Amino acid sequence: MHKTRILRTILRFLARWRLVWIILLSSLLLSGCVQYQAGINFDNPNHGEIIQHIKLSDRLMTFSGDSATEWLNSIERRARKLDGKVKRISSEELAVTIPFNNGAELASKFNEFFHPTVKTNTAVSQPSELPVVKSQLNLNQNNFIFLLRNRLVYELDLRSLSLISTNGNVLVNPSEILDLEFRLNTPWGAKSVETDENAVQPEIIGKQLVWRLLPGELNHLEAIFWLPNPLGIGSFIIILFVACGIYLRYRFMPDPTIQLAQNLTPETKTT
Structure with a gap:
């Protein structure tokens, strides 16, 4: 009789905490x-x-x-x-x-x-x-x-x-x-x-x-x-390239306006 009461108590305890045991077991299996x-x-x-x-x-x-x-x-x-x-x-x-x-x-x-x-x-x-x-x-x-x-x-x-x-x-x-x-x-x-x-x-x-x-x-x-920024860097390179071209053009080559004036001077005197 005493053993039967103990067994029933254990079963009631397990039934009450069944959800907890299921989740805990799942966490161990699916870790x-x-x-x-x-x-x-x-x-x-x-x-x-x-x-x-x-x-x-x-x-x-x-x-x-x-x-x-x-x-x-x-x-x-x-x-x-x-x-x-x-x-x-x-x-x-x-x-x-x-x-x-x-x-x-x-x-x-x-x-x-x-x-x-x-x-x-x-x-x-x-x-x-x-x-x-x-x-x-x-x-x-x-x-x-x-x-x-x-x-x-x-x-x-x-x-x-x-x-x-x-x-x-x-x-x-x-x-x-x-x-x-x-x-x-x-x-x-x-x-x-x-x-x-x-x-x-x-x-x-x-x-x-x-x-x-x-x-x-x-x-x-x-x-x-x-x-x-590729667009900004590319624009800067283009501007730098154009500026360098202009500088080299007027630094190492004669001014085209002056050269044109020199070519026209003899004709003006003849006239």
């Missing part, structure tokens, strides 16, 4: 199940690339293979729509490269990639079980004749990736499951701006700024970087 790297490479003001590298663990593919595969396929479709290239490394890993030609095209393609226009008659749609992530990238450029000052601001809302229980308490840290980062690579490096309350401090690796994104939170990424 580091999504590795997601996004970034921007600036070669020069007139060319750059939006890059993405996504790798899903075998355990995630086992638990949710259909949804994960559809998510990767949707990324591939969106990239090709924006004239991007997709390298399918394996069934659970792919790399995306989307080119852009200027700052305005960068912001346009980046925001369209993460927030594609969905048509009502579209046959294929994003699986409803995938969380909605809000993001907005802005790039402001100021012309200083020979240089372009760029201010990049990226707002990323990852609160939908939080794993919470019914009473509102976070049971599992989403960073244990998701490994997310954003990289900014520029020719002369960049300086991080961390004035916003949700600002994420980056790590500096060579000329790259690397932000470790925080799942379940608002992420504010901001940086300032400089690029050479």
